[in-house]
Amino acid sequence: MSRLRRDPRSEWQARRVPAAGSSATRLRxxxxxxxxxxxxxxxxxxxxxxxxxxxxxxxLAVPGTARLRLDRSGLSRSxxxxxxxxxxxxxKLVIVxxxxxxxxxxxxxxxxxxxxxxxxxxxxxRLLAGPGAREGGGGVILVSAEPVTGAGRLxxxxxxxxxxLAGDPVAAAEALAVLAGHFSARHLxxxxxxxxxxxxxxxxxxxxxxxxxxxxxxxxDQVARRRGAGRLEExxxxxRCLTIGLDRVAMHGGSLHEARELAFSASAxxxxxxxxxxxxxxxxxxxxxTVPLAEAEFVVSAGNGVTDFDLFRQLASALGGVPGASxxxxxxxxxxxxxxxxxxxxxxxxxxxxxxGIAGAxxxxxxxxxxxxxxxxxxxxxxxxxxxxxxxxxxxxxxVMPALLALLEAGE
Ligand SMILES: Cc1cc2nc3c(=O)[nH]c(=O)nc-3n(C[C@H](O)[C@H](O)[C@H](O)COP(=O)(O)OP(=O)(O)OC[C@H]3O[C@@H](n4cnc5c(N)ncnc54)[C@H](O)[C@@H]3O)c2cc1C
Numbered sequence: 001m002s003r004l005r006r007d008p009r010s011e012w013q014a015r016r017v018p019a020a021g022s023s024a025t026r027l028r029x030x031x032x033x034x035x036x037x038x039x040x041x042x043x044x045x046x047x048x049x050x051x052x053x054x055x056x057x058x059x060l061a062v063p064g065t066a067r068l069r070l071d072r073s074g075l076s077r078s079x080x081x082x083x084x085x086x087x088x089x090x091x092k093l094v095i096v097x098x099x100x101x102x103x104x105x106x107x108x109x110x111x112x113x114x115x116x117x118x119x120x121x122x123x124x125x126r127l128l129a130g131p132g133a134r135e136g137g138g139g140v141i142l143v144s145a146e147p148v149t150g151a152g153r154l155x156x157x158x159x160x161x162x163x164x165l166a167g168d169p170v171a172a173a174e175a176l177a178v179l180a181g182h183f184s185a186r187h188l189x190x191x192x193x194x195x196x197x198x199x200x201x202x203x204x205x206x207x208x209x210x211x212x213x214x215x216x217x218x219x220x221d222q223v224a225r226r227r228g229a230g231r232l233e234e235x236x237x238x239x240r241c242l243t244i245g246l247d248r249v250a251m252h253g254g255s256l257h258e259a260r261e262l263a264f265s266a267s268a269x270x271x272x273x274x275x276x277x278x279x280x281x282x283x284x285x286x287x288x289x290t291v292p293l294a295e296a297e298f299v300v301s302a303g304n305g306v307t308d309f310d311l312f313r314q315l316a317s318a319l320g321g322v323p324g325a326s327x328x329x330x331x332x333x334x335x336x337x338x339x340x341x342x343x344x345x346x347x348x349x350x351x352x353x354x355x356x357g358i359a360g361a362x363x364x365x366x367x368x369x370x371x372x373x374x375x376x377x378x379x380x381x382x383x384x385x386x387x388x389x390x391x392x393x394x395x396x397x398x399x400v401m402p403a404l405l406a407l408l409e410a411g412e
Contacts, residue, residue, distance in 0.1 A: 015027055015028050016028065062091075091256050092255065092256070093152075093256055093257070093258060094131070094157075094255045094256065094257045094258065095157075095258045096137070096139040096157040096257070096258070099129070099137060099138045099139035099157070100136055100137060100138060101129075101138040101139075101184070101185075101186040102129075102138060102139055102140075102141055102183040102184070102185045102186065103125045103128050103129045103138050103139070103140050103141070103185065103186060103187045103188075103189065104125075104141050104143055104176075104179065104180055104183065104185045104187070104188045104189065105121050105122050105124075105125035105140055105141065105142050105143065105156070105189050105190075106121070106143045106144070106165075106176065106188070106189065106190040106191075106196055106199065106200065107121060107122070107142060107143070107144050107148060107191070107196075108144075108191060108193065108195065108196050109144050109145075109146070109148045109149075111146075112144075112146050112147055112148055112149050113148075113149055114148055114149070114150070114154060115191075116247075116251070117191040117193060117244075117246050117247075118148075118154075118191060119154055119251035119252070120191070120244055120246070120247070120248070120249045120250070120251050121189050121190065121191050121244050121249075122140065122142065122154040122155045122156060122251065122252050123155065123249050123250050123251040123252040123253075124189055124215070124218040124244045124249040125140045125155070125187070125189050126140055126155040126252045126254075127218050127219055127220060127249070128186075128187050128189070128218065128220060128238055129157075130220060131254070131255070138186065139157040139158060140155055140156050140157050140158070140257070141156070141157065141158040141159070141160055141183065141185075141262070142154065142156035142158070142159045142160070142259070143160050143162060143165070143176065143179065144159075144160075144161060144162075144165065145161070145162060145163055145164075145165040145166035146161060146163070146166070147159070147161050151259035152256050152257045152258060152259035153256055153257075154251070154252055154257075154259075155252030155254070155255075155257050156257055156259045157257050157258055157259070157260070158258075158259070158260050158261075158262050159259050159260065159261050159262065160179065160261075160262050160264045161261070162175050162176075162179070162264065165199070169198060169199060169202060170202070172199055172202075173199055173202030173203045173205075173206055174206065176188070176199065176203040177203050177206040177207050179264060180203065180207060181207075182264070185240075186240065187238060187239075187240060187241075187242065188200070188203060188204075188207075188240060188241045188242075189242055189243070189244060190242075190243050190244070191243065191244055191246070192213060192214045192243040192244060192245050192246065193246075196243070197213070197243050200241060200242075200243050201213075203241065204240075204241035207240065207241065209239065209240045209241045210239070210241070210292070210295065211239075211241045211242065211243065212225065212236070212238075212239045212241065212242040212243075213225070213242070213243050214226075214243060214244075214245040214248075215242045215243065215244050215245060215248070215249070216245050216248040216249075217235075217248070217249070218238070218242075218244070218249050220238070221237065221238075222235050222236060222237055222238065223235070223236060223237075223238045223239070223242060224236075225245070227349040227370075228349050228370050231370055232347060232349050232369075232370045233347075234294050234347070234349060235347075236292070236294055236346075288316070288317065288320055288321060288322050288323075289313070289316070289317065289322070289323055291322045292338070292346075293322060293324055293338070293339065293341065293345075293346040293348060294346050294347075294348070294349065295349075296321075296322035296324075296348065296350045297322075297350050297351055297352070298319070298320065298321045298322065298350055298351065298352040298353075298354075299321055299322050299323075299324040299341065299348055299350050299352070299353050299354070300312075300315065300316035300319055300321035300322070300323055300324065300354040300356070301323070301324035301325055301326065301341055301353065301354065301355050301356065301358060302323070302324075302325050302326070302329055302334075302335065302356050302357065302358070302397075303325070303326040303328065303329060303355065303356065303357040303358030303359065303385075304326065304328045304329065304357060304358075304359070305356065305357015305358065305377075305378060305379065305397050306329070306356050306357045306397050306398075306401075307398060308398060308401065309334055309335070311398075311401045311402065311405075312356065312401060314405060315401050315404060315405055318404075318405055318408045318409075319354065319404075319408070321352075321354060322350075323335065323339055324339050324340070324341040324346075324348075324353075325339045325340060325341065326340070326341065326342070326358050326359075326361075326364055327340055327342060327344065327345065327363070327364070330345070341364060341367040341368065342361075342363045342364040342365075342366060342367035343362075343363040343364075343366040343367060344363060345367060346367060347366065347367050347369070347370075348367055348368055348370065348371055349370060350368075350371055351371065351372055351373060352371065352372070352373045352374075352375075353368050353371045353373070353374045353375070354374075354375045354377075355368075355374065355375070355376045355377070355378075355385050355389070356377045356397040356400070356401070357377065357378060357379075357397040358376070358378070358383075358385050359378075359380075359383050359384060359385060360376075360383055360384030360385030360386070360387070360388055361384070362384075364385075365384065365385075365388060368388075373390055373391075374388055374389045374390055374391075375389055375390070375391045375392075375393070376388070376389035376391075376392050376393070377392075377393045377395060377397050377400045378392070378393075378394065378397075379394065379395065379396055379397075380394075381394050
């Protein structure tokens with residue numbers, strides 16, 4: 001790689017000006033390489049030169065942005081030889097040709113002007129996609145109802161304009177779901193606002209994904225939000241659909257992205273689907289065993305005191321609870337790792353917890369710190385979990401499980 005070499009002597013010479021009243025030279029007080037243009041210097045009534053500070057500031061403005069050039073010396077400008085200074089360098093444009101995955105960022109941008117919230121959504125999308133033009137990174141597609149001003153500056157690699165988004169929410173959600181499917185989007189982000197938030201929820205339902213609403217912290221590895229009236233923090237790997245809370249994530253403040261316009265027509269696929277697409281407005285039944293622990297309202301959990309895991313799953317299902325486990329059980333491979341409750345597993349926001357054969361180690365209890373109703377079954381009267389429980393059953397879990405199942409089957 002060839003690098004430009006600076007010649008410090010010629011730069012030094014370039015900064016010298018004739019000293020007043022002598023034939024010698026002195027260093028110019030302004031340390032920039034560039035001489036002050038004549039347009040910036042006016043002569044005052046006393047005959048002394050005066051600088052116009054406004055013009056000087058205007059010279060430092062970075063074209064197309066509201067910020068000033070950070071390097072005010074001008075030395076970093078392309079020095080092409082003996083201290084010569086050329087015009088300001090062109091800003092590097094980030095072009096992502098074939099990203100590994102896509103992140104869709106839905107913005108409202110009324111009148112084509114992105115709101116601060118829209119900018120934050122793009123900032124979050126950029127965090128999930130990575131800086132771009134790097135192996136293993138993603139690309140960001142900005143999706144809006146009308147063309148958005150300065151999409152590249154917001155961090156968008158592609159731009160899709162879907163006028164249907166401004167109309168009927170059912171058709172809009174279908175168009176967005178088709179778009180997400182078309183690009184196999186890994187993430188779909190929207191601002192948590194009445195309209196965009198509603199659209200995100202409808203789209204997530206069509207994609208059969210659960211929506212992570214009001215994310216407050218976003219990184220490539222995890223997202224977080226507050227739960228339980230702000231007492232708890234829920235963290236997890238970034239899900240497919242999420243909305244971003246206002247003023248929670250910084251807007252993209254880095255490189256200029258390509259914002260290449262893509263033509264996409266969702267009309268064909270949505271027109272047929274929109275008529276009569278609502279089959280039911282009632283709650284949809286879901287297998288509790290597939291609900292993430294962080295979203296569960298009631299968790300039935302097994303510890304080392306449980307030996308019959310088929311019976312345990314049967315009981316959890318009959319109780320309508322989401323199955324959980326202690327670390328010992330997960331370590332033994334008897335339950336999947338994502339079922340681990342505790343400090344190094346999932347911290348629950350559930351209202352109820354049913355612990356079978358769990359000792360109540362501090363790391364486990366941290367996971368249920370916010371749970372109001374705890375029922376514990378343990379053979380040891382002095383177990384910490386028995387102490388924590390509002391209802392304790394000192395008995396063998398293997399005997400309690402079938403007994404409970406029998407009672408449930410009998411409808412009691
Ligand atoms: C850094 C670190 C992080 C950790 N993070 C977590 C975490 O996130 N989650 C977690 O769970 N653990 C975590 N642990 C492990 C934790 O310290 C305990 O080892 C673990 O929680 C114990 O699991 P347990 O209660 O199922 O098993 P045990 O400690 O073996 O307790 C079994 C309990 O079952 C009772 N019992 C036995 N037989 C029966 C029966 N027939 N019927 C009813 N009860 C019976 C016993 O009296 C006992 O109370 C962590 C540890 C470390 C060091």
